[in-house]
Amino acid sequence: MSVGCPLEAANRGPSARTGRGQTRSGHIYLGGLYPEVQEKIHQELDRVLGADSKGPLSISDLNGLKFLDYVLKESNRLYPPAAAIARKTSEDISICGYTIPKRAQVIVAPFLVHRDEDVFPDPEKFDPNRFLPENSARIPECAYIAFAAGPRDCIVRVFAEMEVKILVCHILRNFSLHSLDSRDRVLPIIKINLQSSQPTRIKFRRRQQ
Numbered sequence: 001m002s003v004g005c006p007l008e009a010a011n012r013g014p015s016a017r018t019g020r021g022q023t024r025s026g027h028i029y030l031g032g033l034y035p036e037v038q039e040k041i042h043q044e045l046d047r048v049l050g051a052d053s054k055g056p057l058s059i060s061d062l063n064g065l066k067f068l069d070y071v072l073k074e075s076n077r078l079y080p081p082a083a084a085i086a087r088k089t090s091e092d093i094s095i096c097g098y099t100i101p102k103r104a105q106v107i108v109a110p111f112l113v114h115r116d117e118d119v120f121p122d123p124e125k126f127d128p129n130r131f132l133p134e135n136s137a138r139i140p141e142c143a144y145i146a147f148a149a150g151p152r153d154c155i156v157r158v159f160a161e162m163e164v165k166i167l168v169c170h171i172l173r174n175f176s177l178h179s180l181d182s183r184d185r186v187l188p189i190i191k192i193n194l195q196s197s198q199p200t201r202i203k204f205r206r207r208q209q
Contacts, residue, residue, distance in 0.1 A: 026079040027072060027168050029186070029200045032177030034126055041068055042207070045173055053173040053207070062165055070128035072165060076146035078126060080110035081160070083190040085148050110145045111190060119143045178203040 031038050048064045049055065085108045093100050100106065115123040119139060120130060129135060147154035147161075154160065171177075180201040187197040 025196075025200060026194075027075045027164060028171065028177060028202060029179050030075050030078070030126060031071070031168070031172065032179035032202045033183065035178075037071060037126070037128060038172070038177060041071060041172055042176070044068060045169065049169075049173065057166060057169060062162070062169070065165070065169065067128065068165065068169065070131040072161070072168065073131045073144070073146070074126060074128040077114045077120065077130070077144060078124075079188065079194055080114060080146045081193065082146075082148070082154075083111055083192065083194040084109055085145070087152070108145070109190070110148075111188065111194060113143065113145060116143065174207060175204045176207055178205070 031041070044065055044067045049057070049061055087106050087108070089100055089102055089104050089106060091102050114120065117123055120143075130139075142149045147157040180203060181198070185198070186200055189195045189197055
């Protein structure tokens with residue numbers, strides 16, 4: 001994270017502690033909105049973890065949940081944890097004929113970057129297959145920046161990704177989800193963290209083992 005940057009200083013405050021909560025709720029909301037995707041996750045969980053919904057999770061188990069990885073990445077593409085990333089330029093730089101001077105504050109919006117149609121066709125579509133190995137190889141570097149990128153990317157990225165994966169895994173091992181509000185009703189609001197325009201209503205139904 002950049003030093004001396006007001007926006008990122010704010011991100012290290014209370015909003016940083018709520019950011020992962022917004023991320024988790026986004027994953028659960030989207031999981032409940034697309035039953036065909038949720039069914040594939042359930043099948044993968046049953047195959048990798050077996051029928052015991054209470055058993056412990058190992059690193060090997062988590063690494064074996066490849067489709068869940070694709071789902072979480074696609075969720076982060078649509079609803080990135082940080083709505084804005086601030087940096088200061090270390091030198092003059094020219095982009096598309098415009099010169100950005102040294103020490104200028106630059107704000108990058110992952111929410112907009114992730115909706116570049118040249119990189120992500122039909123960008124509003126929820127499609128975890130974008131992150132299959134053969135497809136993700138075509139995504140340019142820094143086109144997917146859910147946790148920023150480069151030497152100043154999110155310092156807790158690996159921990160946050162693992163934490164969310166474990167939580168979603170435990171929920172979907174035990175429940176089927178049904179989101180009650182469509183995406184055209186739950187609109188994103190861009191603040192320091194991405195927030196929703198209204199609470200997301202989700203119905204939990206215990207899975208039959």
